[in-house]
Amino acid sequence: MQGRRLATTDELIAIVSPDSDETLARLAEWTDERGMDLSTVDVGDDIGDVYDENRATLGVTLGGDGTFLEGIKTFSPRNIPQLGVNTGTLAFLARVEPEDLADALDETLRGRAAVDSRQQIHVDAPGVDATGINDVMIQQVPPENPIDRKVTRLDVYADEEYVGEFEGTGLAVSTPTGSTGISLSASGPVHYPVNNHTLQIVPLHTHKLGVRPIVVSPETELRIVTQGQASLLVDGGRAHTILTADDEIAVTGADQLAHVVRTSYDDHFFTAITKKLGWDVRDAEVPDEKRLENRSPTRSGTTGESTGFVERALTVATEAAQAAGEPLRELHGQVESVHHKTDKSDIVTEADHQADRIITTVVRNEFPNHNLFSEESTRQRGTDSDYTWVIDPLDGTGNFAHGNPNYSISIALIETGEPVLGVVYVPETDELFTGIADGGAWRDGDPIETTDRDALDESMLISGYDPDGTFLSHFYQESRGVRRLGSAALNLCYLASGSADAVWEHDTYPWDIAAGLVIAREAGARITDEAGEAFCFSLETDGRTALLGSNGPLHPALLEHMEDGVPALTQSEGEA
CATH class of the missing domain: 3.40.50.10330 (Probable inorganic polyphosphate/atp-NAD kinase; domain 1)
Known part of the structure; x- marks a missing residue:
């Protein structure tokens, strides 16, 4: 989270x-x-x-x-x-x-x-179906007669592969969080628990020097079979049962994290x-000289305290987008199981609302004097600031409503009317596109750039809103294909990263394209209107604003081939 x-x-x-x-x-x-x-x-x-x-x-x-x-x-x-x-x-x-x-x-x-x-552990055994954050312990039951046998034997399997027979007091299966408890006392390794999703099998009072702890993934299905009576405890007794011979215990990582x-x-x-x-x-x-923040440079080569304003804004926007992505993923998973249109609309509305609230709250906390402009909420002005945040908390609502994964979160920072920072996050694939004006563009931290194709018949195109299919019909046979994804922000990011050679948008809104413009331009894209004039970004939404984006070398061929298609597009809108 x-x-x-x-x-x-x-x-x-x-x-x-x-x-x-x-x-x-x-x-x-x-x-x-x-x-x-x-x-x-x-x-x-x-x-x-x-x-x-x-x-x-x-x-x-x-x-x-x-x-x-x-x-x-x-x-x-x-x-x-x-x-x-x-x-x-x-x-x-x-x-x-x-x-x-x-x-x-x-x-x-x-x-x-x-x-x-934190990774949790789940156990299913006779009399117990429980989840814990520390460990599962299987150990011998003390005999009534103190001179009777005090050991237990357990057969252990990992994904149906026989691990072996553990003889001794028993064993513990612990999470990284639980590695500092019983497992540590039994000479098991200490695991750093932060976002560490592993399990370890630690023998307790083993009778063989060669038996050592084993680390497995949380997806590993451990099956433990008792050879006699044994006691099973989860998290020190929050769940407990007594097992008999030949009982089977299934242990694996829990799906639910803590x-x-x-x-x-x-x-x-x-x-x-x-x-x-x-x-x-x-x-x-x-000691101060050992602290990482005093030793490690940031990406820009400066220490954390002197990180620039734009880099700080990029960090805030990235964290806001990722935070908003969590409820979108959760609600998106509910859409496919809903059969009534009104119920789906309620989920989409709730998704928009939650994502917008998270992003605007985070931005307002860090930059209280900046202006905010979101598709889902009214424009909020700061105190005569030159900076405006333009937010689309859910670009691709139609896709989202139908369970399609092609939706995104778009956050841009505008300085005196020009986009200077862009973040586009894709919750379902966990892809993060970022860009800083005059600073570069990245996908998941790696630099990206556009393709260099200049031949239309070798190029893949993406179309945004195309009201009567004119762009599709005009270019489909002349290119390697025209795709429509349903998210303007994603269209520009895929242009930037080389997944497409050109993008056409019949009409745009500032919240759809502000972040993608920065990312695409910094990756080397050329962005114009339908006549080839430089695209002018504006926060005003009156009138149609078309956008043609390409890798650059392909732009002349696109404009030449559009000469007959553009009047048709314009006319269809006027007649409508």
């Missing part, structure tokens, strides 16, 4: 452990001051009565790691991000101290916190293990 998405949080739900009254009072004061809704439940209680799935919710736990784990169990199935506040003793997961609560929440709701997507909010007021992972687990290759505090 992108941390910028948290900027649109509507309400907080807190899971509260005993002896957290003082911290809860601080939380209540903070929400009252900001006019936010706060609901509280005791540890172990369900949040169903206070949770509204139609509102953007942040989960907060007040307690130690036990309360944090209860929060994961409660919040993650509902895809709610969680911030852990430590009111316990040895807290390794809940790392915000009560005195930093207000500052940490301010940072979170400004969209400046990070969200770790979203853990991390702020600058948290101890970082290696600081936490240094302080709490005795990691002795470094001190608890990192």
